[in-house]
Amino acid sequence: MTEQLPISSDDARTNAPLKYAKTETFEGPIALERGDHLPKVEVVYETYGQLNAVKDNAVMVCHALTGDSHIVAHDENDDPGWWEIMVGPGKPIDTDKYFVICSNVLGSCRGTTGPGSINPATNKPYGKDFPLITIGDMVDVQKRLLDRLEIEKLFAVVGASLGGHQALCWATKYPDRVGAIAAIATGPTLTSQALAFDVVGRNAITLDPNFHDGQYYDKETKPNTGLAIARMLGHITYLSRESMRDKFDNNRLEPRAVDTEFEKHFSISSYLAYQGDKFVERFDANSYVVISLAMDHFNLGNTHEQLAESIGKSGCRWLIMSFSSDWLFPPFQAKQMRNALISRGKYVSYCNIKSDCGHDAFLLPNEFERYGGIVRGFLDTTTVDATFADVDVNQLPQDVKSIFHNKRLDYDQICGLIEKNSSVLDLGCGQGGLLMQLARQREASRLVGIELDEANLQAAIQLGFDVIQSDLEKGVPMFGNGEFDYVVLSQTLQSVVHTEQLVEQMVRIGKKCIVSFPNFAYKDLRNELYHEGVSPGTEHGQLSFEWFNTPNRRFLSIKDWEDFCKQKGVVIHDAVCLNSETGERVADDPNLNADLAIYVISK
Amino acid sequence: MTEQLPISSDDARTNAPLKYAKTETFEGPIALERGDHLPKVEVVYETYGQLNAVKDNAVMVCHALTGDSHIVAHDENDDPGWWEIMVGPGKPIDTDKYFVICSNVLGSCRGTTGPGSINPATNKPYGKDFPLITIGDMVDVQKRLLDRLEIEKLFAVVGASLGGHQALCWATKYPDRVGAIAAIATGPTLTSQALAFDVVGRNAITLDPNFHDGQYYDKETKPNTGLAIARMLGHITYLSRESMRDKFDNNRLEPRAVDTEFEKHFSISSYLAYQGDKFVERFDANSYVVISLAMDHFNLGNTHEQLAESIGKSGCRWLIMSFSSDWLFPPFQAKQMRNALISRGKYVSYCNIKSDCGHDAFLLPNEFERYGGIVRGFLDTTTVDATFADVDVNQLPQDVKSIFHNKRLDYDQICGLIEKNSSVLDLGCGQGGLLMQLARQREASRLVGIELDEANLQAAIQLGFDVIQSDLEKGVPMFGNGEFDYVVLSQTLQSVVHTEQLVEQMVRIGKKCIVSFPNFAYKDLRNELYHEGVSPGTEHGQLSFEWFNTPNRRFLSIKDWEDFCKQKGVVIHDAVCLNSETGERVADDPNLNADLAIYVISK
Incomplete structure (x- = not known):
């Protein structure tokens, strides 16, 4: 029975x-x-x-x-x-x-x-x-x-x-x-x-x-x-x-x-x-x-070099997807393929879907909304060339991350700093907001995003970008030296712990890099610590977080950043320092008067 | 053949x-x-x-x-x-x-x-x-x-x-x-x-x-x-x-x-x-x-409660040890036993040995120096009662962690704040320095350490303490409410990201808690940001780290801390504010003049 x-x-x-x-x-x-x-x-x-x-x-x-x-x-x-x-x-x-x-x-x-x-x-x-x-x-x-x-x-x-x-x-x-x-x-x-x-x-x-x-x-x-x-x-x-x-x-x-x-x-x-x-x-x-x-x-290679050699023969667009609890084909193997493809300049999106279902996850409905959506987005945008102008911006997902104000003042500035027909790698691309702005305004040649969050990644892939899931704390994927005209890190520097490693990898991969960050020596913040004796940017200040729950881990000033660049041999090409409340550029003592800084740097 | x-x-x-x-x-x-x-x-x-x-x-x-x-x-x-x-x-x-x-x-x-x-x-x-x-x-x-x-x-x-x-x-x-x-x-x-x-x-x-x-x-x-x-x-x-x-x-x-x-x-x-x-x-x-x-x-229980019930019958001292790559008995099972023992007030040391050797690690020489040393320390100190006075302090491992100066000024103060015959849980006990000082000076009744680093843990176990490996970012193990007279967190608050969770758990477990931390509103640091426009405690300052590589993640002042305690309903019983250079207590505007603060708090 x-x-x-x-x-x-x-x-x-x-x-x-x-x-x-x-x-x-x-x-x-x-x-x-x-x-x-x-x-x-x-x-x-x-x-x-x-x-x-x-x-x-x-x-x-x-x-x-x-x-x-x-x-x-x-x-x-x-x-x-x-x-x-x-x-x-x-x-x-x-x-x-x-x-x-x-x-x-x-x-x-x-x-x-x-x-x-x-x-x-x-x-x-x-x-x-x-x-x-x-x-x-x-x-x-x-x-x-x-x-x-x-x-x-x-x-x-x-x-x-x-x-x-x-x-x-x-x-x-x-x-x-x-x-x-x-x-x-x-x-x-x-x-x-x-x-x-x-x-x-x-x-x-x-x-x-x-x-x-x-x-x-x-x-x-x-x-x-x-x-x-x-x-x-x-x-x-x-x-x-x-x-x-x-x-x-x-x-x-x-x-x-x-x-x-x-x-x-x-x-x-x-x-x-x-x-x-x-x-x-x-x-x-x-x-x-x-x-x-x-x-x-079946074996495409035991080493990164062997794998890059064999996979380097391909001429297609790639989607590599793994499942976190798959131990028959563990996620590190997908990452090996991702790295091999990236190292050979291939167009690739990559995601390790969080799932408890093991290898069988690909057959099961549990996480299907996410991985099915990524497959759909990947296929449906593979034929889409330069149709970004048709996208209804009102339909775009909200991607609000600003530290200071709920708008991405730095996006406009960053777009203005990037030349037309450039290739751009956006580190922490979210749902693809900056990439879309670039696609529509600057006729970019190649737009790639790095993003950790699965839902953001799905959204950005569905917009048609190649997006690679990666934790910036563990390093930027292995793109070639100078592979992108620009590598962008917007409003993220201050929340990354492994600062030196990240900046080193950025200037290796990008011919130029654009970094935006809040200036913690802005006058209001100085006053807070000096006169009130409280951590700059606590509830007393204009930041929306308190000292014990802010996502920021590094508290740098414009002067700190410039000292750092000098110390690391990083060349500063341009700097835009802003007062984010007025949206205006600050020429007079930016380290005192600007709360947002955008730098163009290179090796 | x-x-x-x-x-x-x-x-x-x-x-x-x-x-x-x-x-x-x-x-x-x-x-x-x-x-x-x-x-x-x-x-x-x-x-x-x-x-x-x-x-x-x-x-x-x-x-x-x-x-x-x-x-x-x-x-x-x-x-x-x-x-x-x-x-x-x-x-x-x-x-x-x-x-x-x-x-x-x-x-x-x-x-x-x-x-x-x-x-x-x-x-x-x-x-x-x-x-x-x-x-x-x-x-x-x-x-x-x-x-x-x-x-x-x-x-x-x-x-x-x-x-x-x-x-x-x-x-x-x-x-x-x-x-x-x-x-x-x-x-x-x-x-x-x-x-x-x-x-x-x-x-x-x-x-x-x-x-x-x-x-x-x-x-x-x-x-x-x-x-x-x-x-x-x-x-x-x-x-x-x-x-x-x-x-x-x-x-x-x-x-x-x-x-x-x-x-x-x-x-x-x-x-x-x-x-x-x-x-x-x-x-x-x-x-x-x-x-x-x-x-x-064999089954001691499928749930924490069942396991605590069965393991609660024991009356012995415990050592629980797992190997990180063991997937036959995965480390989470050792942690389940650790948690069950802790929740029943048992005396337990615990370590998940980092090893690539899988389950067989216990038979192999690869990591033997570490896990063998822990077994040795555990057995050899199981009969040692109150012999700490015999320990040659000159033979003790150096445990230098101070943020400000290379001595643990706060140890003496913390020992002074703890009553004789108290039970103490030291969060981040290192190699057992503070526990040993307490054992020798204060006739403590029960001394337990929490430590993440394997080598430190081995040293502290060999001194005879019960030491539990645990990452404070993931929470304090499940000790009972008020199980310890004192829970100590010395010079660690500023490097922990999950501040609220940690403090909540401390005041649950300790009848009283002692927290020491550097005061980032100390006058020299204020001056740095205000007058020089650099991040407090960079190379320009008296801290030994720079903004991009300091282990500190939270930058709080004495005022911030007191505000935090008020906001969270935490009672402040005592405060010792020091100038760590002179070693003297600061009575006049500590938030300006003290660089090191030690607080006694409770729920």
Whole structure:
């Protein structure tokens, strides 16, 4: 009596027939990357939406290890697919706009040629004779499909997990044929820890006495115990410690009534047993071995230099996204890719979505509003060139951060200091307010933002900017020397603890840098400390914070700043000192009479 | 041809005979916690050092899942044991001082009665008839051994991992029979994630066709495949992602020439194969199932309240230690125990050792200097009552933190403000300087420190204080309301960002609190900002830092502080305002003329 158990990511997947799947056949010999050949390859795929006349709206969605071509239901009578939340009319990958293609990967058991397919040479299933394939081989089959469909260039490739590996492979193997890549919950290679779990899973399969060296297709009993154990193990890596805690900690000793040979001591035991038993009904052990080996061999480089070299071949716009609790593809791997792309001058947005859902987060609705919104914004603005002038400024998000007054007096000044057609990196770009002002007024050539807050980042990406999530306290990402005409740090200097590091990195990356900050030697503040004996800018003053809760950590004057620049060998090109109440420039003793300073500096 | 592979924690363990092991037999029926009985129990144990005449120097060391009684070699011809670094003459658990006992756990295959032992009822090995045992049953056998050795009370119990569970069980089941507990790399229960790995490992064993429902002892082939897979899996959880990266990332595709049935595609494959194959030579599958189930059922409580209730039964001094990269028993579990102990007023030291070595860190030399030193300090001072007067102050570590001058002028003042025989909590105790001054001058009743830095913490624990590692920015640990006569925060207020939270928690925990801080409205500092227009306390001033690198984050004056106290309803009982240059008290306008302030406050 199988009771309904807690539902995880891909529980909805079944081995139901794919009613809308199409098949293309490629006669061989088909060369594989490791030198083997396949006599013939059949590929099963599904499509959604309409390919437009110029064929430039095709989005390839790549599925994960045990997925298939069925992303979403084609109609209300169709079975649900594995990414219903992401793909469809009005969804982030909007089938009203895009022609979405998803093909089952080479090596699978869900239609495309795999170890269970008939080997024309023997008229029996390949079994152990199926060659060792690579992610590149999977992508090659997809490319053949594109050729058959006469699509010259993909608008985008979107993939998570193993699907992310395919997306990365597209970008590096066929850089001319893809316009944008969204690589989600993936990495340039597996960590040794993640690899180790695959090794143990495969050992459980291949040493199952029913595996028969892969030639079990004509046997009554399949290597189901081994495959189930591999699946249980995989399943643990798809969840996070936090999500397992939430599911199982409070009912630890309440196993469900699952009809299984496996252990049922704990509720987690019955859950894993259920997952294992269900999986063997729909998946083939040889396919699991072949696909996981392809994944385990994928490697864009062990070092930053190697990764930058391989990823440097790409010519597309990038979105790199990870999930904070994903330990199968930990966020540091996404950051490695981000750094490699940045170091090669690629156009990239990056976000590590805060989530408790682990690797499976990409399939779940929990944080979907945020990461779905970022994917939508990324895709929808990838074709937008210089349309910023059309943006209704009244619709722009409010981005109010001023220390002194609730308006960004410094924005106008900063815009005035930047020459037309300049490239600009805005550190702490918020929701993209300054970038938008620059885009509309200064015809900027390249506009990139750095932002820590996820919601701000989402808003700025949806405006069409490349935005990289990063904590300035941990340093500016690894852009090249002089990569931007201007690097801007507006009203942030005073709240950063690692001041020296930040300024050093700014002047390395920017040909020029613009820094605005409040002047804590402004006369009103001097008077407060001198005459009243209170911390400048407490409730007695004109700052809106008190000494114990102000976000400011550094209290500098214009003189302090100029001394600092001198000490650090930083050249001052220009300075605008303002009285923020009147909005006027202060010429007479700015360190006394100005409360806001804007400096143009360089190395 | 088995080549030497990278060595991990317990690779040194073999199934060599235990030359120095002794055996005690207890005739039954022996009652078990779950209601079953064993007709007889034999326990194998080893001892090191000499039991003193009053029998109060016995330390019980509890081994982990697959360990045994052989902690260290007894002589130079003896095989090495599993904790050579920790136990021996002059080692942290010093056999020149302590009589160390280690007994093999119930259920094991290393001498003590387990599923492979002969069941007197059948004259065959128990196999599946061996009952489901608990950690409590293991401890009960140890207690019988103690009774036999006529030891009334253990000086201490030390254990890591499953050994930590036994230590926790000693403290809660037999609180009168143990003086101190060092619980290392353990938790009040397994996380659901850790539990899940055990479940999969047991499934691999019990569904191995050679398991024969546990009755395999007379068969030629043992369930070695399943046991090896369980071991591989366990092994991954003993290492950390970082340690696996360091071992395997750079030689990923270079498997060693291991003679094995298991996968050898990757270097990690051959490593795991080697570990699995080696393990089955020395361990019994039924023992693995029985002991891991006992571990998985161990639970001191799912909530803080439950844990505080169970741990509240203890009457010993505690040392709780975790390792930062341990993901089998993640540091948050140690913190849960720390919080439960603190909330019940127990005497506890706590440290999360920074380490890349994962769970196995407790067996490895990498961070041993630090954690071994803490264990040594904890044990060696557990018997020290009021011997602080003997300490040579010239030997005390220098603890120089003063903001203004390189001496702790405020220490003398603070000591003077504290009544004799008071209990004191020192927030940010450093190496224990103020606590030692109090211990020597004020005959304090209970002295506890909070400290973030590991080296400082080690020094302070070695002086004999209970010291809890904690970041004050994240709040003060959960001591009871008014638990201390005094809570002290010396020269730290100005570098803490979460000021309000900290002060609120201080006045909750302390009947009175003493706060010392530099006065940023001191006349010299006022002059600097007013006349020179530079940030008070830059290089121009008398502070030794500049505006961009000072550790200070909050710049308050005496007036600011008094206003703050008023606003928060904090009562000021006393204030000492000093000129730190002259060392004299300032009566005339302290906010102008004093640079150092010490306040006694309460709720």
